[in-house]
Amino acid sequence: MTQILKDFPSIASLRSALDERKISSVELTQTLLKEVAAQNELNAFVDLNPELSLAQAKAADQTIAAGQAQILTGIPIAHKDIFVTKGWHTTAASKILKGYKSPFDAHVVEQLIQAGTVSLGKLNCDEFAMGSGNEHSAFGPAHNPWHPKVVPGGSSGGSAAAVAAGLVMAATGTDTGGSVRQPAALCGVSGIKPTYGTVSRYGMIAYASSLDQAGPIARSAHDLMLMLDAMSSFDPRDATSIQNCRGVANQNGRIKQDFTQHSQRIEKQGAKPFSGLRIGVPEEYFGLGLDDGVAKAVTAAIAQFEALGAQKVSISLPHTRLSIPAYYVIAPAEASSNLARYDAIRYGHRTEQYTDLADMTARSRSEGFGAEVQRRIMLGTYVLSHGYYDAYYLQAQRIRRLIAEDYQAVLGLKCDVILGPVNPTVAPPMGEKNQSPTAEWLADIYTLSLNLAGLPGMSIPCGFAPGFDGQALPVGLQLVGNYFEEGQLLALAHHFQHATDWHSRRPESATGALV
C-alpha cells in the first residue's frame, strides 16, 4: 500500500499542498484512516473515531477555503492515550480505565484543535506512561516500524511508531523520564521535551507530576517547532504552568519567535553556521555501557557539529549515575499517590465479586493495573512510608538538587548546549527486558536527569547502528539546553538536519516483516 505522507517531507510541504488544493484534508484523513487500518499489526493506535476525525478535517477544509488557514490547519496528528479527550476513549493504556471517556479535553488537545489540526485518534503507550518499550500496555505492545520484532521505545511508543510509519505528520507524547526522546530515537524520528511548566499538564493523566511534561514527536525539528509552538502556553488550570519564561510571556508564538531569531543568526554565519557555539560533551556519558554502534553514530554527529563550526568542550556532570536511583524513588512515590484515585468507586474497572469496600478496591486495582504499574505503586508506597521517608524520598530530593546544579555549573558557562546519546543501545528486541525490570530502568541513564532538573531536551536521528537480527536501527542524538531554550535547540537541530539527511530516512516497509 502506498503511503500518502511519504509525498510530504514536512508540515510546510503538506501545508502548501492543502492550500493549493492539491489534496483536501478530508481526502487525506480518509486515506490515512485506511493506512492505519492496513498497518493494524503495528498496534500504534488504540482508539479511532473516524466520524470525528472527518468532521475535524471537514472544518479544516472550510477554514482553508475561507483563506483563514493557520500553519497546522488540516495537518493529521494523533494523541498519546495519556491525554484525556472528549471524542475518544482515554485509558492510559490501562485495563483500569477501560471504556473511560473524559468530559473534557486536555489543554494540549484543546490547543491543537484551535491550531486546526486533525486528530486521527489515540496512540498506544506504556500503561500510565510507565515503561521504556511500550511493552507494558493493556492493548499489547506497539511495534517498531524499522523491525516488527523490536520495541518502538516508550512510553510514547505508539506516538513514535505512528510518526515513523508515516501514519501522522506528528503526534503528542509525554516525557517523565525520557518517554518522548527515547522512542523518538529508537524509531528514527525527532522529539522534544520542553522546560517543565511550559506546556500545561491539565488533562494529562498524571504519572509523576513533578516530572511529567508533554512534548511532540515529528519527522523534523522544524515540524517539532510548529507543534510545540501550538502546545506551549500558560494555563491557569495547572498551578505549575509558567506564566513568564525569562521575561517572555508563555504563549503561542514564543517558541517560533525564539526559533526564528536563532535560525537567522545561524544562517548569517554562512558555511560555518555553528561558529561561536560551544557544545558540551559529558565525559560520563561514554562509559555507561554505551553500545559501540550508538557511540560511533553519536560521535560522528558531534563531529558534524564541529564541522559546522561548533567548538567541542569536555564537561562533567558528576551526579549523572545517581539520576537512576533518584528518579526511581521520586517517580514511584508520586505515582503511588497519583494512581490512588483509581479505586473502582466513581469510574473505571470494578471487579465482579467482592466481600466489602476495601476488598472491592483492592481486587479491582489488582485486576486493573499491570505488573509494572503495581511494581511502581508498591515501591512508591514503600519509600514514603513512616521511617523510610527521610532515607529515600528526602535523599532523592537532595540528589535531584545536585543534578540540577551539575547542569547550572556548565550551561551558559562552559557550553551553550550539551550533546550526547539518548539511549545506550538501539531498539532492543521485544521481550528482552521482561526478565529483569531494573535492566529496563538502567537504560534511562541519559534521559532521566533532564526531567529531574526540569530542563529542555530533544532527540534527533543521527545515524544507524546494527541491532536485532542484524538490522540497522536508528540512533538518536540528544541536545540539552538551559531553561526556556527550546527555540535555540530546535534551531540547532533544524540546521543540523539541513546539513544531514538522517531525519528523512524512512523504514522500507513498516509491516513487511510481520508475520
Place this chain on the structure above:
Amino acid sequence: MNWEVVIGLEAHVQLSTISKIFSGSPTRFGSAPNTQANAVDMALPGSLPVLNHGAVERAIRFGLAIGANISPRSIFARKNYFYPDLPKNYQISQYEIPVVLGGSLSFLVDAQPTTINLTRAHLEEDAGKSLHDNFPGPHGEASTGIDLNRAGTPLLEIVSEPEMRSAAQAVAYARTLHNLVVWLGICDGNMQEGSFRIDANVSVRPFGQKEFGTRTETKNVNSFRFLERAILFEVQRQIELIEDGGKVVQETRLYDSDRDETRSMRSKEDAHDYRYFPDPDLPPLVINPEWVAQVKASMPELPQQLSERFANTYGLTQVDTLQICNNRETAAYFEAVVAQLAGNQGKLAANWLNGEVLAALNRDNLDMSSCPVKAVQLAALLTRIIDGTLSNKIAREVFAAMWVGESGGEPDAIIETKGLKQINDSGAIDALVDGVLAAHPAIVQEYRAGKQKAFNSLVGQVMKAGQGKANPQQVNDALKRRLDS
C-alpha cells in the same frame, strides 16, 4: 488521688469562600447530592488542583487576629489514605510548614482572664460524605452513597497547645474561637451545618506530674454543650480506668450525644501511615509582606484592639473589655449605648451590659443579635439613672419590664405607667426623714449612743416609707444632717 486534666483542641473551621479551595465548584450547603462536584472534586483523570486565594486571605486574617506568624512560604502536602468519600484517596493539607504559626486567644473563665496559646493553623480540603442510612443500591440492597458536594470545601484547622485544664476552660476557648472567626467574617459559624467542628484531645495526670498522660482524641462534637459533656465523660472514664488499674489507650473516640458517652473509633494500631509528602501539583504558597499588609488594611477592628480602646477611653477593666469584646454584636451594642449617653458613661454602660443584659441573655438562652432590649432603649434607661430619675435598684425593675416588652420596651413609658420616678425633691425627702425619726425614737437613741448599724436601719425605714423611690444619696445626706445637727 487528685487528677489534673489536660486538654488541647483542634477546630475545623469552614472558610466562607464562595468556591472550593482547589476547584471552582460552589461551597453552598444543602444542595442535591453531587450537584456541586466538578472534575477536580471527583478526581477525574487529568484534573488538577488550583489554590483559591480567598481561602489563603482568610487564613491570613485569622493569623493576624491572634497575633501569629504568617509563614512567608508554606507547603501543601498530600495525606494519603483510602476512603470512599475522599475521591483522590489523598487529602491536600499542610503538614510540615503551615500557613499560620503560634498566636494566642484570651478570654474569661469564671471572670478569670485566661490566655491559651495556639500551635498552628493550616489550610486543607474537606472530604465528601458517605450516606449510610436508607440508601438503597441499584437492586434495592443496603448500600452506601457518596455525596461529593462537600469534597474540597476549604477548612482552616486550628490547633491549640494542650494548655487547658478543665472542660469549662475548653468550652470558653471554643466559644471565643467561634466568636472570633465569625467576627472576622471568615466562617459563618453554623455548627449544625458543620461549619465549626471540634476535636478534643484529653488526658489526665496526677497533680504535680510533669509528663502528659496518654491522650485520646474525641471527634464529632458539634455543640459547645456536647463539647463539655464529651470532655467530662472522657475525663471521668480515664480516671476510673486508671484508678481501677487499667491504662488509657491512645485512640480516636466518637462522642455519641444520644447516649452521652464517647466510644472507641480506632486505636493507634489501626492508625494510618499517611505517607505525607509535598504535593507536586501545587507550588509552595508564597505570602509576601504586601499581601499581609493588604489583608491587614481590610480587617475589621479586632477584639484586642477594641479592648484596648475601650479600656483607654472609658477606663474599663480587663474583665469588662474581655466580656464586651467577646463578639462583634456585643461590642457594637456597647458602642451604640455609649454613643447615646452624654458625658463619659462607658463604665456605667459596661456594668449594665455585663450585668443585667448578659445575665438576661444567658437566662433566656439568647444571642446578642436577638437581645429584646435595643441599644437605644438601654441608653434611655441609663440616662434616667444619670439624671437621677431612677435609682439603680428601680432601674433594674424597669429593665425587667423592658425585657418582656412592657410599654413597647420604652423606659420612660414604664417609669410613667408604674410611677417609679425617683423622689429627688429635698422637701419631700426631709418630710419622709422627719416622719421616720419621729416614729422610731429608740433607733435614734441607739445611733446617738454610737451604734453605726442603727443609721443603716433608719435609711432602710426612709426608703421603705418612700416605696424605694427616694434618692438614696439624698436620704443619706438628709438623715445625717438631721441626726448630727
